[in-house]
Amino acid sequence: MPARWVQALLEVQATDLRIRDLETRMSLLPGELTKLKEKRDKVAAGTAAAADAARKIERAIKANESEIARLTEESKKLQQQSAMVKKNTEYQAMLNTIALNKNKIGDLEGKVLELMDQFEAAKVNCRKVKTANDATIQTIRGEFEELVAFAGEVKEEIKKLRESRPGMIRFVDNDTLGRYNALLGGKNGGTPLVKVENGICGSCHLRVSPQVMNDISKGAVTYCANCQHLLYDDEAQPE
Ligand SMILES: [Zn+2]
Incomplete structure (x- = not known):
């Protein structure tokens, strides 16, 4: 979850x-x-x-x-x-x-x-x-x-x-919400928060670094270094 x-x-x-x-x-x-x-x-x-x-x-x-x-x-x-x-x-x-x-x-x-x-x-x-x-x-x-x-x-x-x-x-902090809103209003009209699947960013389809994967698995707010989109992993088990 x-x-x-x-x-x-x-x-x-x-x-x-x-x-x-x-x-x-x-x-x-x-x-x-x-x-x-x-x-x-x-x-x-x-x-x-x-x-x-x-x-x-x-x-x-x-x-x-x-x-x-x-x-x-x-x-x-x-x-x-x-x-x-x-x-x-x-x-x-x-x-x-x-x-x-x-x-x-x-x-x-x-x-x-x-x-x-x-x-x-x-x-x-x-x-x-x-x-x-x-x-x-x-x-x-x-x-x-x-x-x-x-x-x-x-x-x-x-x-x-x-x-x-x-x-x-109310469960989303203001910084994250700010980034999210900027991405939502962005020119490319994409989806701000995307799923990482098999280590691949759901927005730009590039591989994310092990460090980023590690952050995601901890449930930390994480961005793709390439496209700046917010990332999450369905499989992550944050403590
Ligand atoms: Zn990306």
């Missing part, structure tokens, strides 16, 4: 490593939530684009129809005026314009029919896209809510772990 300080510190360490993992997980959440929002916006933009496409065709139909109305009105006026014109050339010019308008109106009517078909297809597409995208947005919203709920659970667990920590810590 390892020394009392080892048992206590192992408990503290298990708590701290769990907190560190949870905090790492938490740090990823804002990015994940942002990604979901972006995904939702993109899908919503797709729905809006389909609606826009339909509206654009509708506007084109209206523009063509008003041009038909204008040309019809113009021809009607020319028709009335032509009855009162005396000069033959003027009369011919009016008839020419009326004939030209008739052609233009014919073309425009053909175009309107084409656009009507396109408009119907666009409306069908718009409904289809909206149905599919609304379902996708619903799914995204569900994922978002799940993540928010998960964040709440993680926060709660971190809080509970923090509260449980001080009780375990």
Whole structure:
């Protein structure tokens, strides 16, 4: 059985490593939530684009129809005026314009029919896209809510772990705790207190000296000379 300080510190360490993992997980959440929002916006933009496409065709139909109305009105006026014109050339010019308008109106009517078909297809597409995208947005919203709920659970667990920590810590002296905390907060993010197995440091995997092994077996607070990590031995029998 390892020394009392080892048992206590192992408990503290298990708590701290769990907190560190949870905090790492938490740090990823804002990015994940942002990604979901972006995904939702993109899908919503797709729905809006389909609606826009339909509206654009509708506007084109209206523009063509008003041009038909204008040309019809113009021809009607020319028709009335032509009855009162005396000069033959003027009369011919009016008839020419009326004939030209008739052609233009014919073309425009053909175009309107084409656009009507396109408009119907666009409306069908718009409904289809909206149905599919609304379902996708619903799914995204569900994922978002799940993540928010998960964040709440993680926060709660971190809080509970923090509260449980001080009780375990009283068997570890301040110097050892200071070293331990420095290692825990270190850049490499490793495990501060590691097991020695077959004389090998559990952190850097180098062999520890016989002197260090001797200290460990006595239950003294011992560090690896190479990586500075705290060491313990499951087999040690401190007196
Ligand atoms: Zn080491």
